[in-house]
Amino acid sequence: MSSNAYRHAMRRRGLIGALIALALTACNPTFNWREWRPEGTPLQALMPCKPETAERSVPLGGSPTVLHMHSCQAGGLTFALAWADAPDAAAVPATLIDWQRAALAAIRVDPALQADPGHRWTTTVAGATLTQGIVAQGTDPQGQSVQTRAVYFARGAQVFQAAIYGPTITDEVRTTFVDGLKLP
Missing domain, CATH: 1.20.5 (Single alpha-helices involved in coiled-coils or other helix-helix interfaces)
Known part of the structure; x- marks a missing residue:
């Protein structure tokens, strides 16, 4: 040769x-993004991995509420989608406020900061009648620093949370996850 x-x-x-x-x-x-639809709701979402599912009763909006939770981990981040039925559409704002407070407390962030404009971000979810974004830096149950970007939204009496938790959340990942949320 x-x-x-x-x-x-x-x-x-x-x-x-x-x-x-x-x-x-x-x-x-x-991140293996795929369309996913949680059973019992019209929500369409993009998830970067196959979610696990759980349910539990939690006090939201002043009454026990069944919370349907779906989450998975990819790229060192946890992606979570959850939803519940509020007693009626009038209870939605109080339910979302309670949910935000509980989520902030879970990562050891003062729930009073929920009203601080520095912890809010403007976002939309197609088909939602109410949308609120929260950004926070806290501590996970193992004592590690964790960021969260969460959007709380509603249509009718159904309330939703879509959140990412992890040490660093890139704009690209956040945008793909949040832009994939739709209520047709």
């Missing part, structure tokens, strides 16, 4: 190896 033929064969092997490595990486992305 001539030296030119040998170099050509080696470059080709290198190219094939690089293509195989790229293909394997593409098959295992950190």
Whole structure:
């Protein structure tokens, strides 16, 4: 084999190896965004991983409420979607306020900061009649620093929370997650 033929064969092997490595990486992305629809609600969402599901009764808006929770982890972040039925549409604002306070307390953030404009962010959810965004820096149950970006929204008497928790939340990940929320 001539030296030119040998170099050509080696470059080709290198190219094939690089293509195989790229293909394997593409098959295992950190964020594998997929459309997901929680049962019992019209919500459409994009999740970066397959969520696990749980339910529990919590006091929201002054009455025991069944909270439907869905969450998964990808890229060192936790993605959570939850929803509940408020007693009626008039109870929605109080229910969302209680929910925000409880979520902030869970990451050891003073719930009174919920009213601080520095902890609010403007966002929208297609089809929602009420939307409120919260941003906070707190501490997780293991004592580690954690950021959260959460959006609370409602349509009719159904209330929702979509949140990301982790050490650092990029704008790209937050935008993909929140822009994927729709109430058709």
